[in-house]
Amino acid sequence: MELTRAYKFRIYPDAKRQSEIELQLTLSKEFYNLLLEKSIKSYREGNKKLSMAHLNKFAKEIENDKRFLQIYSQTRCEIKYRVLKAYQNFFRRVNEKKSGKRIKVGFPRFKSKDRYCSITYPQDNGSFAIVKKNKKHILRVSRIGGMQIKLHRSIEGRIKTLTIKKRGGEYFAIFTTVKEVELPKVENTNPVGIDMGLNSFIALSDGTKIEKPKFAKKAEKHIARWQRIIAKRHKGSKRREKAKLNLQRKWEHVANQSNDFAHKLSDKLVNSGYTSFAVEDLHIQNMVKNHNLAQSIYNASWNRFIQMLSYKAESAGMKVIKVVARNTSRQCSNCGNIQDMPLSIRGYNCNRCGMQMDRDINAAINIFNRATLGQRGSHAQGESVRPQRGAVLEELRTDKTHPLLDAVIA
Ligand SMILES: [Zn+2]
Structure with missing residues (x-):
């Protein structure tokens, strides 16, 4: 079976890349909130389901504002998944409430600047790469540029996603990888x-x-x-x-x-x-x-x-x-x-x-x-x-x- 692992490394963007990351985070946050706003509106209008097809439609409308095309297309796609996930949690809670659980159910929340701190590049199809330059490792990311990365351990398996995260004034790159492994057979004794x-x-x-x-x-x-x-x-x-x-x-x-x-x-x-x-x-x-x-x-x-x-x-x-x-x-x-x-x-x-x-x-x-x-x-x-x-x-x-x-x- 395929096993997934995650690796987290510190990255060191210079001032220019920092402002690029900032721009991407701000746009992504806005994109997320607009998607959420449209989803909530649709729910209030009686549409009790939310599927990827709905989100695709909402995204198209939002992308009429060309600013959002500055976000890498697959990153936009990943934001739709975040909204979908938040909504699935919301629906689960609505159902739990219906079945008698005494809980409060509110719509998924809009994200503030402080709460939206990561952007994800879902596939390694050239949107990011690690290269070696003068004995240093550089992470190159589409729409952001090159940043020094401290690879304190080696990455095993095939890289599937990259997430750039800003937290407490520091920057991180998180990779998920998959690896095909043979599982041992264990008797349940x-x-x-x-x-x-x-x-x-x-x-x-x-x-x-x-x-x-x-x-x-x-x-x-x-x-x-x-x-x-x-x-x-x-x-x-x-x-x-x-x-x-x-x-x-x-x-x-x-x-x-x-x-x-x-x-x-x-x-x-x-x-x-x-x-x-x-x-x-x-x-x-x-x-x-x-x-x-x-x-x-x-x-x-x-x-x-x-x-x-x-x-x-x-x-x-x-x-x-x-x-x-x-x-x-x-x-x-x-x-x-x-x-x-x-x-x-x-x-x-x-x-x-x-x-x-x-x-x-x-x-x-x-x-x-x-x-x-x-x-x-x-x-x-x-x-x-x-x-x-x-x-x-x-x-x-x-x-x-x-x-x-x-x-x-x-
Ligand atoms: Zn007893």
Whole structure:
């Protein structure tokens, strides 16, 4: 099968290229927002679907303004995909709300200058190239020009896309590559369930617990501090812009730490002798928006971790299985009893069978059972258990996008 990887390198555009990048980002942002505006208008007029055909039509109208033709044609195409993706999320949430979930659903948001920080060249068809000049590597990009690139490791596989990203005043080039590989065959003899713990970062059905990483709490302090500073400074002032840059750097730093943590943990799990992984189907973005910054950093780390685990497990010939998340904490993994479990209670003490267990481990065993037995499969002694349909939602497949790519582009 084809495996996708992402590589991120620092690039050093001179003043002229920086202004070219700036121009491309500004135009791309405007293009994105105009596409979104037209999509929302069409939705309001009763057109409840949005397809690529619609977006192509909208794009044609927008391109009547010749300024937008300065954006490379395939980059424009990629912007349409970004809008489509934002819309698919929106439709998913609309459906979830219809089916009874208590969530707020708003249209995808317009991007501000600070939120639109990358441009993508989808295919390596001559729109970009790396050349060597006087012992230095130069990245040449259509509509931008040549920039020095620091290739700190070699790129393996065939390059598919290039993304230029500006973050915290620094510039990066991110390549995705594909490589054809032969997957090993793994017999599923040692599956494990993983719970996103309340007291731990994750808990496993075999009793293992992984502590929450410390960086989230630290980052929370720094970020809150810079947010306060920005709020105090005058809009449009130089000092405010400077503070915003600092905040962006803090976020970039947390994203790197989170990536690093997810990398190490997923490596560890894939190399621990487990043969498949069961996880809850959590749409974390849809979880109650809480104002606890550290918790939202944990949630993002969890997402990242699951993406990486899926990607690495798959590359190693193992599966990651998503199960229905309902009641994983409230159900007794021994007798199937369901009882209230307030967040303050750390242990599961079953009021029916008397089982006592760490709450996160109990949840991990439930997840394990759902993947291997069935959703409500009680497995009390003597009872036969048949797998129930609908317990396993899907096997996660990750060959389309690379977790790192989402992470670095976001
Ligand atoms: Zn019980």
